[in-house]
Amino acid sequence: MAELTSLKQAVSELIRDGDSLAMEGFTHLIPSAAGHEIVRQHKTDLTLIRMTPDLIYDQLIGMGCARKMVFSWGGNPGVGSLYRFRDAIENGWPRALEIEEHSHAGMANAYVAGASNLPFAVLRGYRGSGLPQVNPRIKFIDCPFTGEKLAAVAAIRPDVAVVHAQKADRRGNVLLWGIVGVQKEAVLAAKRSIVTVEEIVDDLGAPPNAVVLPSWVISAVCAVPGGAYPSYAHGYYGRDNNFYKAWEAISRTRDGFRAWMDRHVIGTGDFAEFRRSLIKA
């Protein structure tokens, strides 16, 4: 059963140095607040897993929390580069970053295999692409029925998954909707999981077939209203496209990035205070 707890406590108790960590949310419902809390608690040597690393992994990489990243598209969506990711790859700053690189289809499949407790997943993918030559977790196999050559990707089994959702009830059942990405698969593939939510309610009011994560597959549920900012929570607030554009300038230089992180993340106690610090800036 999920424990209803503070984000600070959940990160402290459930994420350990050296863990493999999947923080999912495909453009929507990105667990930004949890990312900040990991930075504040100086977690290190993490293997960061995420289809679209986005700003949260740019921040974790730039703060030196990551040893390795597993991903399938590492840009600032609609804007351009993730400069802290690029600096780590191109110059090894602040430390070298090992990568394991997929396509979206391959990585989504690897999560499905993890959630299904299978060793690998099969797809008609990666044909003609250079990725299988640089990622040993992509192989080709022959279909035992037709002989067709198909790609196999090793399952992703994170130590911890972190996602953001719209609602939880008081027992810790979680409801999410809109663009749901691979959040369900990430939680089910992981050994432990943290879900931050916009609000905790008495009754989820979830219709049949809604995307519900039952309390008993989650370790901790934390109420963090606005916790997906600058991404969005469908039905609650929109994506702050201006912040994504602003990140280009904030993250371009090492000094500028570190000063921003010191002021707005390290220098604040929680996500609410972080949001207030942006208004003052």
Add this chain to the structure above:
Amino acid sequence: MAKIDYTADEMMTIAAARLLRDRQVCFVGIGLPSAAANLARLTHAPNIVLIYESGTIGTRPDVLPLSIGDGILADTADTVVSVPEMFHYWLQSGRIDIGFLGAAQVDKYGNINTTVIGDYHQPSVRLPGAGGAPEIATSSRDILIIIRHTPRAFVEKVDFITSVGLLDATTDRRALGIPGNGPAAIITDLGILKPDPKTRELVLSSLHPEVTIDQVKKATGWPLGVVADLPMTEPPNADELRVLRDLNHRSSQSNQKAVA
């Protein structure tokens, strides 16, 4: 009739939109492909089905999304599915007519690089990577690529094949078990390139108005072939330009809105 002014980018987007047909099912990349696909939907192809890899199927955004998963794509979609479902049931299954992609680099066989400039392990520039493109490029029936025409973008051989085009002069895509036909056209701000049916090399197949063949050759990193009797791209008409400019105007207004 008075001459209509337009930019090279507008010509590119309009030329690309014209290649889409009503009722086609189109898997759309963000940015330039998304602009052209929505222009097609708002002009000659009102029943085109637009699919974005974030899981939105049959979406009809009023404004162009900045990201592949903006809320407006979900709000205006017929249905929203998970990312695994998107790639399994909708793309891999062979339901997509047109895969519409952008690229950082494209080579003379239409192979796409969005991974690295330089060596993979010691890159001079690390690009964002694959996203959905490797499987879009192989599972869609036909591929359109839209990209601005520069010598840096149009190279003889890509540094890394992220998403395969027509591979090379000797290897048939079919021999690799790739179901789709591959690149049908590359639409740029200077013209349209299509693969030569014999050599598979991209050749200049339509020249945009007021562009010279020499200009296109200079912006291409290999000795570019030109089809016989090279046609001139029809310039944008007033209707196409009005709809595109309205769409761009609405989009920039919307993207500047502060979040409450």
